[in-house]
Amino acid sequence: MHQFNFRISLVLTMLIMVFFAPTEGFSQDGAKIFKGNCASCHKPSTQKLIGPGLQGIRDRWPDEAKLIAWVKNSQEFLKTGDAYANKLYEQYGKSIMPAFALSDEEVIAVIDWANKGGDAPAPAATADQANTGGVSTDSNAQADSDSYFLVLIGIAVLLIILISVLGSVKRSLETLVNEKKGIIVEPKPVLSPLQKFKYWSSQNKKIVAIASLLLVSWVLKLGWDGLMGVGVYQGYQPEQPIKFSHELHAGQNQIACVYCHSGVEKSKHANIPSANVCMNCHAYIQQGPNYGTEEISKIYAALDYNPETRVYGNNPKPIQWVRVHNLPDHVYFNHSQHVTVGKIECAQCHGPIDSMAVVEQYSPLTMGWCINCHRETEVKFEGNDYYEDLHKKFMEDSDYKKGDVFTVEKIGGLECSKCHY
Ligand code: HEC
Ligand code: HEC
Ligand code: HEC
Ligand code: HEC
Ligand code: HEC
Ligand code: HEC
The missing domain is CATH 1.20.890 (cAMP-dependent Protein Kinase, Chain A)
Structure with a gap:
């Protein structure tokens, strides 16, 4: 009897698992895919964002195959001449919905999830709050340890x-x-503390000698560190006016460095992108994963842009980014020389920027740092006539020994005038 019950419940449990597990899995995937791909333009409700709200979407698209084709590549689908889709496209001011490399099952999972209005909105909101909370505690850690x-x-x-x-x-x-x-x-003979100390030290000469040696070297070290540290800002990580994250843009979204820092290959300076560059994407992406609309709306404020009407006002003011890296005026540094001619990766000097939520000065930017690299780094002379000539001369030099490398030093990279005006 007892055993029989046990077996029944086992079988029942397995049946339940078989029936319900897959649907459970799908609905979770749907939510995840939606948040990762669609949430910047669609809401899982009837509310409009960049595109229409997707609740009840199946009523508008009775043909499931067409719906799937639309989501996978809306621009291709428009070419089929489908009347409803083309009208919708016109209605939304020909805003392009990007194509998605999703499988049919994944599209169905998102549609399933959005069609029924998504999850209850409350848990999503608390998750967002928890997220922002985490970020702000992070940036407070330093202040906390100081206090x-x-x-x-x-x-x-x-x-x-x-x-x-x-x-x-x-x-x-x-x-x-x-x-x-x-x-x-x-009355005891009253000794001043100084007299006491004199008496004690005359009895303990060795201890006094060691202690004074330690004291003097400590003071010297403090002074030395202070001197060497003047003007060295390694680790400098100021807070920026907009919580722009390289981790999110260059890391997760794989946007190339030169897309924004377009001057870096051609000129001395790597420019900071203007707010118009941000608008290439943020005209559409009005919400971020961590701060909702709060941070992105600062871009609109800077451009005096109204995201609802999509109209620019005539009172723009530049975003006041805080400069992180800063060489003194007497030093000449040229990005294109290093990036384009020298073929040095950004990360070699700037560190893993694509995993930094807030940019930090990774290298010391001291003279010793520049010089060390010039001593150790080989010049990429292949395909550069001028350098190939120099390289040949270098090999023919009477001082040349086997194993010597053609470093930046050999093309004059240690000459004062190359780096100093
Ligand atoms: C960059 C913004 C953007 C993203 C991201 C986006 N869409 Fe869209 N979507 C639109 C716009 C805009 C329209 C309206 C038609 C048009 O202009 O192309 C639309 C239309 C639709 C429609 C038809 C709506 C209707 O009322 O008939 C569906 C379905 C849809 N999108 C699903 C998705 C799904 C699913 C995803 C994620 C995998 C997604 N979209 C991601 C912008 C976007
Ligand atoms: C979407 C645009 C964008 C992309 C892509 C991007 N950046 Fe930036 N970068 C910015 C903005 C905006 C700032 C100024 C705000 C800041 O410091 O976070 C900046 C600042 C910097 C700074 C600090 C500048 C200073 O003030 O000294 C460095 C270094 C930098 N970026 C390197 C990189 C590297 C390396 C990559 C590629 C891995 C990259 N960036 C990709 C927009 C971008
Ligand atoms: C090539 C496209 C592109 C460009 C250019 C771009 N962004 Fe973004 N940005 C994105 C994407 C994608 C997201 C993430 C949206 C998501 O995951 O929902 C994002 C998110 C953000 C967020 C939201 C962060 C959060 O966690 O809430 C901010 C703020 C932001 N970008 C600022 C900027 C600024 C400032 C510029 C210009 C210097 C810029 N972006 C340029 C694509 C871009
Ligand atoms: C050889 C080392 C080195 C390499 C490689 C390098 N940088 Fe820099 N970067 C610097 C130095 C040094 C500064 C400070 C320049 C100054 O203050 O004049 C700087 C400053 C910057 C700035 C602030 C604006 C400016 O020009 O002062 C940005 C943005 C930047 N770098 C982006 C990049 C990007 C993107 C790459 C890769 C394509 C890159 N850097 C490659 C050393 C380097
Ligand atoms: C990661 C290594 C590296 C660092 C760090 C570095 N450089 Fe260089 N630098 C190079 C290379 C490689 C070249 C040779 C580029 C070429 O092929 O012309 C070069 C060339 C130069 C030249 C031209 C030299 C010539 O004879 O034409 C100057 C000037 C220069 N660097 C200045 C600096 C300054 C200033 C700094 C520090 C702020 C610095 N570099 C940091 C690798 C580096
Ligand atoms: C590869 C580039 C490079 C070369 C070559 C170079 N310097 Fe510098 N120098 C720098 C940089 C970068 C700084 C700024 C260091 C800082 O701000 O900490 C600097 C700073 C200085 C300073 C100011 C003191 C200081 O530490 O800020 C003096 C003086 C100086 N250099 C002299 C020279 C002399 C003399 C030579 C030739 C023997 C020379 N430099 C060669 C890059 C170079």
Whole structure:
């Protein structure tokens, strides 16, 4: 009897799993695919964003095959001359819905999920809040550790004051007690702390010698660090006026560095992109995964653009990006020389920018840093007539030994005038 029950429940459980597990899986995938691909333009409700709300979409597209074809490549589908789709396209001001490399099953899963109005909206909202919360605590970590340090110092100062106060209270209590008892204490010869210290140190000469040596070297080291640190801002990571993330753009979305920093291959400076470059995408993408509309709307504010009417006002003001890297005026540095001629990757000098949510100065940017690389890095002379000539001369040089490499140093990369005006 008992066993029979057990078996029945086992079979029932398995049946339930078989029937319900796949649908559960699909609906989760649907939500995920939607958030990853569609959420920037569509809402899983009847509300309009860039494109129409997708709740009840199956009523508008009775033919499932057409619907799938549309989502996979709307521009191709429009060419079939489908009347409804073309009318919709006109209606939405010919906004292009991008093509998606999704399988039929994946498209069906998104449509299933959006058609029924998505999940209840509440959990999504709390998830977003949790996300932003996480980010802001991160950036506060530094400030927290600083104030923690200050509190520790405060406690130490209080303790010292307390100990000295207690000490003097003890002394006056003792004299009081002695006076009461009528004991007249022979006044001890009173030694000033300095005299005490002199006496003690005359007895302990070795300890004093070691301690003074330590003290002097500590002071020297502080001074040295201070001097070497002047003007070195490695790790500098200022907060920017818009929470623009390289991790999101260059990392996750694989946007090439030169798409935005278009001057870097051609000129001395790598420019910071203007807000118009942002609009190539953000005319459509009005919501971000972490900050919703808050940060992206700052781009619109800078351009005096109204995302609802899509009209530009005439009161734009540039975004005040905070400069991270900054060489002194007396140094000449040229990006195109390094990136285009020298074929050096951005990451070699700037570190893993594509995984930084906030840009940080990765290299020290000191003279020693430039020089070290010029000493060690080989010049890419292939295909450059001028350098190939120089390379030949270098090989023919009487000082040339087998194994010597044609480094930047050999083309004059250590000459003061190359880097200093
Ligand atoms: C860059 C913005 C954008 C993205 C991303 C986007 N769409 Fe669209 N979608 C549109 C626009 C705009 C329209 C209106 C037609 C047009 O202009 O092409 C539209 C129309 C549609 C329609 C027809 C709506 C109707 O009322 O008949 C469906 C279905 C649809 N999109 C599904 C999706 C799905 C699914 C995804 C994600 C896999 C997606 N879209 C991603 C912009 C987008
Ligand atoms: C979508 C546009 C965009 C892309 C793509 C992009 N950047 Fe940026 N970059 C910016 C903006 C905007 C700033 C200024 C705000 C900031 O510092 O975050 C910036 C700042 C920087 C800075 C700091 C500049 C300074 O003030 O010293 C460096 C270095 C940098 N980017 C390198 C890169 C590298 C390397 C890549 C490719 C892996 C890249 N960027 C891709 C837009 C972009
Ligand atoms: C080539 C396309 C492209 C360009 C150019 C571009 N972005 Fe983006 N941006 C994106 C994409 C894609 C997202 C992520 C949208 C998503 O995942 O929902 C995004 C998201 C954002 C977010 C939202 C961050 C969040 O987590 O909420 C901000 C802010 C942003 N971009 C700022 C900028 C700025 C400022 C510029 C110009 C310097 C810029 N973007 C240029 C494609 C672009
Ligand atoms: C050889 C090292 C090196 C390489 C390689 C390099 N950078 Fe830089 N980058 C620097 C230095 C040094 C500065 C500071 C320049 C200054 O203050 O004048 C800088 C500054 C910048 C700036 C701030 C604007 C400016 O020009 O001052 C941006 C943006 C930038 N780099 C982007 C890039 C990108 C994108 C790449 C790759 C295509 C790249 N860098 C490759 C060393 C390098
Ligand atoms: C990651 C290695 C690297 C770093 C770091 C680096 N350089 Fe260079 N630099 C090179 C290479 C490689 C070349 C040779 C490019 C070529 O083929 O012309 C070069 C060439 C130069 C030249 C031209 C030299 C000539 O004789 O034509 C100057 C000037 C220069 N760098 C300045 C700097 C300054 C200033 C810094 C530091 C702020 C710096 N470089 C940091 C690798 C580096
Ligand atoms: C490869 C490039 C490069 C070469 C070659 C070079 N310098 Fe520099 N120099 C720099 C950079 C970069 C700085 C700025 C360092 C900083 O801000 O910390 C600098 C700074 C200086 C300073 C200011 C002190 C300081 O540390 O800020 C002096 C002085 C100086 N260089 C002298 C020279 C002399 C003399 C030579 C020739 C023997 C020379 N430099 C060759 C890149 C170079």
